[in-house]
Amino acid sequence: MRSFVVRSVEFALRRRGAASSNRRLFSSDSAPERKVAILGAAGGIGQPLALLMKLNPLVSDLALYDIAGTPGVAADVGHINTRAQVAGYAGEEQLGKALEGSDVVIIPAGVPRKPGMTRDDLFNINAGIVKSLCTAIAKYCPSAVVNMISNPVNSTVPIASEVFKRAGTYDEKKLFGVTTLDVVRAKTFYAGKAKVSVADVNVPVVGGHAGITILPLFSQATPASNDLSTEDIKALTKRTQDGGTEVVEAKAGKGSATLSMAYAGAIFADACLKGLNGVPDIVECSFVQSSITELPFFASKVRLGKNGVEEVLGLGPLSDYEKEGLENLKPELKASIEKGIRFAKDN
Ligand SMILES: NC(=O)C1=CN([C@@H]2O[C@H](COP(=O)(O)OP(=O)(O)OC[C@H]3O[C@@H](n4cnc5c(N)ncnc54)[C@H](O)[C@@H]3O)[C@@H](O)[C@H]2O)C=CC1
Numbered sequence: 371m372r373s374f375v376v377r378s379v380e381f382a383l384r385r386r387g388a389a390s391s392n393r394r395l396f397s398s399d400s401a402p403e404r405k406v407a408i409l410g411a412a413g414g415i416g417q418p419l420a421l422l423m424k425l426n427p428l429v430s431d432l433a434l435y436d437i438a439g440t441p442g443v444a445a446d447v448g449h450i451n452t453r454a455q456v457a458g459y460a461g462e463e464q465l466g467k468a469l470e471g472s473d474v475v476i477i478p479a480g481v482p483r484k485p486g487m488t489r490d491d492l493f494n495i496n497a498g499i500v501k502s503l504c505t506a507i508a509k510y511c512p513s514a515v516v517n518m519i520s521n522p523v524n525s526t527v528p529i530a531s532e533v534f535k536r537a538g539t540y541d542e543k544k545l546f547g548v549t550t551l552d553v554v555r556a557k558t559f560y561a562g563k564a565k566v567s568v569a570d571v572n573v574p575v576v577g578g579h580a581g582i583t584i585l586p587l588f589s590q591a592t593p594a595s596n597d598l599s600t601e602d603i604k605a606l607t608k609r610t611q612d613g614g615t616e617v618v619e620a621k622a623g624k625g626s627a628t629l630s631m632a633y634a635g636a637i638f639a640d641a642c643l644k645g646l647n648g649v650p651d652i653v654e655c656s657f658v659q660s661s662i663t664e665l666p667f668f669a670s671k672v673r674l675g676k677n678g679v680e681e682v683l684g685l686g687p688l689s690d691y692e693k694e695g696l697e698n699l700k701p702e703l704k705a706s707i708e709k710g711i712r713f714a715k716d717n
């Protein structure tokens with residue numbers, strides 16, 4: 371069972387972009403040492419994400435930090451016989467140790483939505499959490515790649531950028547808002563509707579990570595489908611935009627997406643690690659500092675490399691429906707970005 375699970379995960383990770391000539395990188399004896407820290411590791415996302423990162427052979431050290439509960443998670447996950455050495459850190463006084471030497475820091479710390487709430491309703495609590503965690507990152511691992519999961523991502527990423535700027539450590543190539551779950555959903559919903567194998571599907575999702583700011587580009591989906599009507603595309607777009615709310619409502623007060631998010635977070639962190647290790651042609655969508663529109667942050671396809679972002683890729687050709695969606699999302703996304711920047715400057 372153990373070798374089946376590990377081999378399946380390794381196989382899935384290899385299929386996702388590593389050329390066979392880079393297979394060497396996956397054997398534990400030759401892969402470089404890479405420390406990954408998860409902040410919020412005892413939470414709904416943090417625990418399954420800790421499990422998935424423990425199964426990733428690119429990770430040599432896994433630091434699990436939360437305000438409480440991480441010694442138990444670390445003891446549990448640490449018994450899995452894979453490469454990563456696991457350590458749990460609880461409470462602010464242990465945050466520095468958790469972060470020191472990290473190559474990648476993943477942040478799913480903060481409160482999740484309940485039915486009836488928007489992601490922006492989380493701002494008041496999560497903005498402060500993200501600000502204090504990023505202040506510690508600037509101090510203890512200023513060159514780490516940061517994967518921001520905490521919502522509202524459209525504001526928490528700008529907050530992080532301001533904190534790093536103030537500390538003098540900002541590197542726009544190393545700050546990522548994790549929007550992979552939007553891509554995961556778009557792929558799943560498209561495959562179901564177009565009746566194609568989900569393993570072969572690709573759909574870029576651009577914009578931001580809330581409601582109409584999530585813009586899936588089904589006109590660029592592969593394999594292309596000629597069977598989908600305009601109404602089908604509109605329905606797929608709406609379902610992708612409302613994917614988070616669908617889970618929040620189904621969980622009925624017990625939180626938001628955790629398992630699919632952990633999967634998406636593990637896929638994105640794996641892509642960052644591969645980029646750092648020099649694996650070529652690693653491309654994922656992410657919310658990053660950008661000049662492809664007039665907005666200072668925007669999600670689009672990004673090529674990952676040894677220094678984080680190697681290239682922010684353009685939007686490609688859009689359908690009229692997507693062009694309209696793009697114009698419609700800009701005011702909301704702009705306001706969320708500005709709200710984050712203002713918070714960081716005022717606090
Ligand atoms: N980017 C995305 O696509 C997604 C983002 N999210 C967001 O991820 C966040 C976490 O969601 P869940 O794991 O479901 O919530 P949760 O409440 O289950 O877990 C959050 C964890 O963060 C910890 N935490 C709170 N303050 C902290 C601090 N100062 N330092 C370290 N840890 C701290 C809590 O103790 C808790 O263990 C939420 O903001 C949610 O909206 C959720 C799903 C998808």
Ligand SMILES: O=C([O-])CC(=O)C(=O)O
Pocket residue numbers: 482483489521551613614615617618626627
């Ligand atoms: O919807 C939420 O609150 C959590 C989230 O970001 C998602 O599931 O996409």
